[in-house]
Amino acid sequence: MMLKELAEAFGPSGNEKEVRAVLRGAVEGHVEQMWVDSLGSLHAVKKGTSSSGMRVLLTAHMDEVGLMVIGHDEKGGLRVRTIGGIDERVLAGKAVWVGSERIPGVIGLKPIHLLEKKERSEVTPLRQLVIDIGAEGKEEARRLAPVGTTAVFATPFRELGTAVMGKAFDDRAGCAVLAELLRGEPFRHTLHAVFTVQEEVGLRGARVAAYAAEPECAFVLEGTIADDLPREKEGSPTSELGKGPVITVMDRSFTAHRGLLRLIVAAAEEAGIPYQFKQPGIGGTDAGAIHAARSGVPSAAVAVPCRYIHGPACLLQWSDLEHTAQLMRETLTRLTRRALRRD
């Protein structure tokens, strides 16, 4: 799967052009129709083999969290704000790419030698940080990175045995799975795939895409929180690495359709694919907007577990990515209108 190219592409919310180009190239020739909608989401329709098949919406979001330049200081530093949710604790000292031309920069940090004792136990708030791109003064900074320029973490993709590390696995992992599905054999149902924009800032791309697609049901593909790290007390991880695709029952944005949920679980068990439930009540996905489109869309969300999402470097297991694609194939093969019925 083409995760490397996708993860390294520059694509903070609202600037998804590079990701879109990578995906367009990946699915070209494997789908019958392709277009970009008014907000920038890439739609790709893969016709089903059956005339009585359904129109199934499959989405993955292209955008990633990032930073936006909001001003310049006298010494040439770029003042920034976050795009989407970033923990301020992870910012100081990190390398970033500024603009799609990837001007290298670093989020300035006072060296440890100069820290007051009190400062060592505090987080420097974002409003006190600047990106340093080596500009000599305000004018040069303004010319190289005017207000509105966006930046992302500068993290190259790396393979670590059975795992991989890189930025933006939320949701380039989902994009990779969806591209893989489109590149394969057609299903009975018509797949209306949408690589959405602006998920991280409020599910905006998915809202209009679902309205346009008018599907009978929807699957949202995600890269989700894996927090299977050592902890003080026995408790429930949101999801764990290596334990297979993560299925949402309920999160803060929607409750999964029970028929679809049963179908996904049955597909996993029959095909012998490992799976896990996402700890209910945490996070939200494009399904929050999609399920409420028009007269309502029965929806489900399936995700690849990823550690350290919304940070500079995420980590996932190849096996989880492959199992997610496999589970989606098995699910789409078994999908019938009966699964959507409500008495």
Place this chain on the structure above:
Amino acid sequence: MKKTIERLTQAFGPSGFEERIRALIRDEIAGLADEVRVTPLGSLVATRRGSGSGKRLMLAAHMDEIGVMVTYVDEKGFLRFTGIGGLFPGYCLGARVVFENGTVGVIDVEGKFDRRSKMPGLEDLYIDVGARSRADCPVRVGDAGGFVGPFVDRGQHLIAKTMDDRIGCAVLIEVMRRLQETPHEVHVVFSSQEETTLSGAQTAAFEIDPDIGIAVDVTGTGDRPESRPVAVELGKGPAVKVQDAWMVAHPRVRELLVAAAEAAGVPYQMEVMEMGTTDAATVQTVRAGVPSGCLSIPCRYIHSPNELVDVGDVEGAVRVLLELLRREV
């Protein structure tokens, strides 16, 4: 009507898990509508065609209830959980919950917690279903449960779990039972998923495309010891919503409800709710917009296992809606 209220409040149906309450309501309204259907998100829509000279009206009461969802089963078989909708830790302490398979559990707080001085968070609580181990536990992660709260008839007062909003469902069922002639095409929606996302009524409204939307739901009262100053009291009649945290009721819809109450001789109150909202909030912004309002049943202890309503307020709401449906709007 009390029998219906008892049956409705005792049915299982946390948001997104409305199969049983939907089946029960379907049963209650059998023969009362020209058409009954279920929307893709699980709302039940019952349509009365009317004589054709009026408007298309949508009346909505939500059939889902708040609840718990299991997030973790520990080695000893104790459950950790999150809320489905607005679940308050204070109302959970000592409460019983029941799962779809009939398993009953008791909620308590971790032993290290100081019960006398602090209010726990949901993360400090657990459910004990009497399991001896994780393997032995009859419920799994992702299973939904609802409060156990028996129905008590105290003559003028009724107490039970899930008056929010089975009392609204009971009002609409009663309206369907008593409704004779109406000029309007009336769509009665028993909506799903109100407590979580308000999406059940929203998507039903898209399908119905009504001229006017009215939610029938509960509202809190300001008549309890040291309660927030809210000008709604139990027993003073149904309340016509002016606004809540998410919506301002359309002034014409508000006036329609007031006019209907006055014509029917039903005492009523005006409601300004500072917290929470109803289905009307999302119905209002569907398509090009739907003039919407809400008729509320005053209710004490909302989102607890013991929600308390006044029979006179409930009967008043039925009469206001029947009067509204008889009139030109």
